[in-house]
Amino acid sequence: MTLSLAYISQGKLFLKYQDAPVQEVESQFGLTVQERKLRMERNKAWKPRGLQEMMLPPGLKAQLQQQPESVVGVEITSLCQGDTEQLLYALNAGDVGGIFLFQPKRQREDRLFHTADFQVGHLNYDRDRKLIACTTNYQTGISNIAVMQIDAPRPREVTEGDSIDLAPRWVLGKEKALVYQSAGIGRDHQGYVSDRAPFTIEKLDFEKQDVLTLASDPKSDLLSPQLDADGWLYYIRRPYSARQRSFNFLQFLKEIFLIPVRLLHAIFQWLNFFSQIYTGKPLMNAVTKQKIEQKQLQAWGEWVTPEMLRDRNLDEPDAPSLVPKTWQLVRQRTQGVPEILAEGVLSYDLAADGTVIYSNGSAIYMLSPNGSRERVLVGNWIEGVALLQP
DSSP: OOOEEEEEETTEEEEEETTSOOEEEOOHHHHHHHHHHHHHHHHHSOOOOHHHHHTSOHHHHHHHHHOOOOOOOEEEEEEEEOSTTOEEEEEEETTEEEEEEEETTTTEEEEEEEESSSEEEEEEEETTTTEEEEEEEOTTSOEEEEEEETTOSSOEEOOOSSEEEEEEEEOSSSSOEEEEEEEEEEEOTTSOEEEEOOOEEEEEETTTTEEEEEEOOTTEEEEEEEEOTTSEEEEEEEEOOOSSOOOOHHHHHHHHHTHHHHHHHHHHHHHHHHHHHHHSSOSOTTTSOOOOOOOOEEETTEEEOHHHHTTBOOSOTTSOOSSBTTSEEEEEETTSOOEEEEESOSEEEEOTTSOEEEEOSSEEEEEOTTSOEEEEEEOSSEEEEEEOOO
């Protein structure tokens, strides 16, 4: 079976139409923001630096001359299918973010909305009502669910409070309702976020104007819910880990014993820094070679640590899972018993006929309604997937 899909990899958008090769989509808005910022930085630069550079050590002068110009990062954070042969995505470019519509056949990008007040993410589109659901994320740590007409000037928030509301999805069917994940947050005496509760799955009914909890587990985060027309609730389940942990005496002793080692390492690095500046050479070539670290992965608000990756699925060496096996794609009837569909799942999407595509971070797979599984493609750091349906 051939599929048409879109996915996000390291903040970039890619399209895959059936048997055609993968196509990368570049945002013209993002490129324009980058060029404008670069021109501003060049205009502000202090050009008469001759006397200053003459006073610098040769090593530091060479490093300054080799430094590349700073470029505003452009990152696509969410995507979904719009109307026929259209794609919607959320983009952040520096302090500015917004919602954009892309028409692949015409290779045209239209800006629907942009702002510097908050960041937008987790898009979902209702074709019948021409409504976009999204999240509005603030620097205070809260996230709200918002909706907007495709031609409206800005999103209108429909949830509020000191909570993290994410990943809204329109319920398939005639009722006007959303399902989303929600977690309350706790703050310290200075007002900073110190912890959060496990994510639960909520249903917002616009006609009844109430919110109903569909699923919760005190030991698990329930993420990215989708409710199909037959009443099946799909979501990703992962173990919940509180930020505030109990005191560990053995870990405390370990940290004390490591203080002298870390202190000596800091002194050596300080001396090595001055050696490189004034002589252009490190103290010890063999010791100071930098080891390239693996890219950090943040998924659903949490950093994936090396300790977590010890439990990942390594059945396919060419496409190893980037998240542990305990990140499970499940489905259940409302208030029913969860059924595990796949393990090591980072993101997924659901079609109206029950077909599921999901990613483990390194590949995209398809689950047919009959239960068969097929690998669709292999990629790098696949953070989000979306089916493109007729």
